[in-house]
Amino acid sequence: MILKHLPTGKHTCDLCIIGSGPVGMALALEFERLGRDVIVLESGRNRVYPELAEASRATIVDPERHAPMEIAVCRVLGGTSWTWGGRCVAFDEVDFGARAHVLHSGWPIVHDDVEPWYARAAEYLLCGDDTFYSPPRHLRSLGADVSVGMLERWSTEPRLALVHGERIERSERITLCLNCTVVDLDLGADGCVVENVVVAGPEGKSRVKARAVILAGGGVETTRLLLAVQRRWPGHFGGTGGPLGRYYMGHISGKIANIVLNEPAAIADLDFELDASGAYVRRRFVLSEAAQRTHALLNTAFSPDNPPFHDPRHRSSVLSAVFLALALPPIGRRLVSEAIRIAHLGPKPHHFGAHIVNVFYGAPAGALDLLKIMRDRFLLRPRKPSFLVRNSDGRYALHYHAEQEPNPDSRVVLTDEIDRFGLPRVAIDLRFTKGDARSVVGSHQVLDAALRANAIGRLEYWYPQKQLRDHVLAQASDGFHQVGTTRMGQDPKDSVVDEHLKVHDIANLHVASSSVFPTTGQANSTLLATALAVRLANHLAPC
Numbered sequence: 001m002i003l004k005h006l007p008t009g010k011h012t013c014d015l016c017i018i019g020s021g022p023v024g025m026a027l028a029l030e031f032e033r034l035g036r037d038v039i040v041l042e043s044g045r046n047r048v049y050p051e052l053a054e055a056s057r058a059t060i061v062d063p064e065r066h067a068p069m070e071i072a073v074c075r076v077l078g079g080t081s082w083t084w085g086g087r088c089v090a091f092d093e094v095d096f097g098a099r100a101h102v103l104h105s106g107w108p109i110v111h112d113d114v115e116p117w118y119a120r121a122a123e124y125l126l127c128g129d130d131t132f133y134s135p136p137r138h139l140r141s142l143g144a145d146v147s148v149g150m151l152e153r154w155s156t157e158p159r160l161a162l163v164h165g166e167r168i169e170r171s172e173r174i175t176l177c178l179n180c181t182v183v184d185l186d187l188g189a190d191g192c193v194v195e196n197v198v199v200a201g202p203e204g205k206s207r208v209k210a211r212a213v214i215l216a217g218g219g220v221e222t223t224r225l226l227l228a229v230q231r232r233w234p235g236h237f238g239g240t241g242g243p244l245g246r247y248y249m250g251h252i253s254g255k256i257a258n259i260v261l262n263e264p265a266a267i268a269d270l271d272f273e274l275d276a277s278g279a280y281v282r283r284r285f286v287l288s289e290a291a292q293r294t295h296a297l298l299n300t301a302f303s304p305d306n307p308p309f310h311d312p313r314h315r316s317s318v319l320s321a322v323f324l325a326l327a328l329p330p331i332g333r334r335l336v337s338e339a340i341r342i343a344h345l346g347p348k349p350h351h352f353g354a355h356i357v358n359v360f361y362g363a364p365a366g367a368l369d370l371l372k373i374m375r376d377r378f379l380l381r382p383r384k385p386s387f388l389v390r391n392s393d394g395r396y397a398l399h400y401h402a403e404q405e406p407n408p409d410s411r412v413v414l415t416d417e418i419d420r421f422g423l424p425r426v427a428i429d430l431r432f433t434k435g436d437a438r439s440v441v442g443s444h445q446v447l448d449a450a451l452r453a454n455a456i457g458r459l460e461y462w463y464p465q466k467q468l469r470d471h472v473l474a475q476a477s478d479g480f481h482q483v484g485t486t487r488m489g490q491d492p493k494d495s496v497v498d499e500h501l502k503v504h505d506i507a508n509l510h511v512a513s514s515s516v517f518p519t520t521g522q523a524n525s526t527l528l529a530t531a532l533a534v535r536l537a538n539h540l541a542p543c
Contacts, residue, residue, distance in 0.1 A: 002077070002169050005179040006041070008204045013039045013175075015540065016197055016210035018182050018225075019217035021079020023512050025164055026124040026530045027216060030537035032173045039208060041180040041199060043217070044075035046161075048082070055181070055419045056221065059427040066430045067479035071339050073218055077178060078161030080218065080480075083337040086155035086385060088127040089523035090118060092299060094289040095403075101296035104247065104406035105519050108490050108499040114531050117538075121530040126163060127153040128277030136269035136283060142450040145291035148269070150301070152524075154280040156382035180206075181421045182225060185213070185509070191233045193507050200421045212508050212540050216533065219482025219515035220412055224426050226486065226496070226503075227414045231424075236505045237496050244496050245412045245485050248428070249404040249520050250478025252436045255397050256471050257444055259304055261457040264394030270304050271388050280385055286522060291446050298403035298436070299522040300443035304396035306389055310346030312354035317362020318369045318389055320355035327352070335377075339480065398459065402443065403520045405435045412485050432476040437469040444468075481525045486515040501536050512536055 015031055017024050020042040031038045044052050056073040060066045074080045091111070098106030118130040135149045142148055157163050168174050184198035186207070196207040215222045223245055230236050230244060237244040261267060275281045285302040292299060307314040309323040326332035327350060332341045359366065369389070376384035388396070410431040414424040448459040463471050489495025492504035497516050503509040512533040514525035 001171065001174070002165070002176045003178065005201045005203065006177040006199055006206050006208075008201070008206050010196075011039070011206060011208045013037065013208060013210050014212070015039070016041065016208050016213045018197070018213070018215050019079060019221075020077055020176060021074070021216065021218060022081050022084065022125060022160055022526055023529050023533045024079065024216035025081075025160055025168075026121065027214060027512055027533045027537055028168065028174045028176070029124055029164060030120065030534050031541060032171055034537060034541040035173070036541050037173045038175070039210070040174065040176040041182055041197070041208070042077055042176060042178050043181040044077060045178050046077050048074065048076045051420070055421060057419075058220070058425055059415055059417075061427060061429040065432065065477050066428055067339055067477070069220065069428070069479070072479045072482075073221060077165065077176070078159060081158055081160040083339060084155075084158045084526065085337075085340070086127070086158035087524045088122065088125055088153040088155065088527040090130075090132040091521045091523050091528050092286070092289070094292060095299060095519055095521035095523075099293065101293070102298065102405065102519065104408070107518050108488055113499075114528065114535065117531040117534045118527065120534045121527055122153065124160075124164075124534070125527065125530055126155045126157050126160070126279075127527075128156070128275060128279030128281075131275070131277075134275070134281065134283065138263065138266040139269045140454055140456060142285070142454050142456065145288055145446050146450040147286045147288060148283055150284055150286045151281045152284060154272075154282075154382075154385040156279050182217070183421050183423055185225070185229050187229070187233060187506065191236065192505070194509050210508070212510065212543070214510045214512050214536070216512040219485060219513050220426065220428065222511055222513050222515055223412050223485040224414070224423065227412070227426070228424055231414070237503070238493050243487055243494050246408045246410070247406045247484035247487055247518070248410045248412050248430055249406060249483045250430065250481040251401055251520055251522075251524075252404055252432055252440060252472065252476045252478075253399065253401045254472065254475030255305065255308070255399055256441075256462055256468055257398050258395050258460045258462070259302075259398040259451070259457060260460060261394035262455060264392055266456070267304060267388070267390055267394065267396070271390070272384055272386070278382065280382060285447055287443055287446060295442055295446060297442050297446070298405065298439040300400060300402040300440065301522040302447060303399050303401075304388065305399040306387075307397045308346055309344045310350065312351050312358055315358055316389060317359045317366030318373065320358035320362075321366065321370050324352070324355055324359070394457070395460075400440055400443065401522055402436070402440050403522055405433050406484060406519055407431055407433060428479075430478065432473055434469065434473075436476070437472040440472045441468045481514060481520065483514050483517045483520045483525060486511050486513065487518045488516045489518065500539050501532065510536060510540070
């Protein structure tokens with residue numbers, strides 16, 4: 001069932017989940033499947049309210065590097081699934097092991113510990129099945145350094161509450177309470193057990209006592225709550241100089257080159273397609289483990305893309321029409337999430353006149369292409385995740401999506417400012433390093449060599465070689481993939497949770513979030529975070 005709020009007073013339950021986003025929702029549904037009763041506490045309501053979003057406002061040390069938290073966090077039933085693009089990507093085996101060239105790497109689990117849970121995670125995320133490899137039909141092998149068969153899968157409905165909300169409403173085992181902001185964890189006299197979860201609601205404060213408490217409120221918000229607890233218990237979570245809030249990462253992404261395919265028709269292998277499960281998938285170029293270790297590179301994936309919408313020099317009537325639509329907030333916000341809209345608008349000044357000229361000279365063929373894109377994106381089901389304007393030259397912008405180095409100086413810390421619920425706000429200092437940029441450029445060089453050696457194509461760089469790293473860092477920004485601040489490990493001195501996501505210091509507290517990842521890999525974090533949550537549910541349910 002779904003309640004508008006939790007009545008004031010004391011409540012007792014077996015399992016308590018904090019947060020109803022993709023991870024929290026999957027946890028609740030998996031516990032229901034396993035026959036366990038659960039309470040879910042959601043700070044938001046059934047739609048977004050600005051005053052609730054404001055509670056997530058943070059001090060961003062470098063606004064060019066991190067999205068505003070009011071955009072990156074979504075306090076509502078379904079959480080950030082409302083702004084999620086729907087991409088589901090499996091982590092690679094290399095991501096879990098310690099790598100000599102990546103400081104602070106290594107997980108306390110291996111790929112085989114996670115792989116069995118991908119199928120259930122895919123079910124809850126609505127991305128079809130757990131198939132993550134499909135050999136290309138046109139492209140030849142690129143050799144030992146680069147794979148082109150790895151798949152990303154796409155949710156058929158990223159706004160998960162639209163699908164799972166009705167099931168939760170009917171459930172006799174799930175009680176989901178809206179308007180419930182968790183403001184504290186009462187650790188009792190000895191600090192070893194969560195005695196009560198303290199909740200602020202519209203009628204006052206309530207307390208929930210649970211056998212097991214699971215924090216699933218997103219990476220930064222989960223870290224924020226634990227940092228607030230640490231103010232009273234400074235020896236917890238590795239101490240005040242320990243790992244909590246450190247190693248904050250996302251992904252480094254952008255474009256510095258074109259890819260040119262010798263056979264233009266081969267782009268079909270790298271475009272979106274529907275698979276047998278009824279979900280969209282797409283192949284990407286991914287560096288092999290051997291290439292990463294040989295060249296001391298971070299994990300990186302590449303995909304052909306459109307040139308930047310905001311630059312009218314592309315001379316595409318379709319891309320200019322899309323840009324003009326996104327530039328009008330009432331229209332653009334209906335087409336994509338605000339974060340994606342802002343990214344596509346690019347830096348000012350915006351050359352509206354040149355875009356209008358592109359649209360005019362590209363009609364009517366451009367209008368027909370645009371209508372097809374609109375049909376695929378907004379009329380058909382499932383919706384096509386995005387679009388690629390194909391061309392006869394086989395030349396496309398090349399998008400990279402790469403791992404960051406774990407950096408203990410990249411941090412989330414508390415400030416003295418208090419939000420409307422009484423929780424300290426945070427300051428976020430997300431740092432990208434020269435090592436991140438070096439790896440991105442080196443990964444391009446490996447891909448270029450593989451394309452040329454196998455007569456598949458080549459890269460054409462947008463900038464002189466000496467400037468590439470600077471341009472990589474100039475584009476670096478994240479804030480949506482919130483990784484690393486409650487990292488998992490075996491030693492309480494350098495990690496916050498163990499291999500089963502249990503907080504080292506507290507017997508009944510667990511964290512289900514991408515913040516437990518020690519490294520980011522090349523993959524988006526939602527699928528793995530959900531798989532780990534399903535694994536956790538199956539670990540806790542028999543207890």
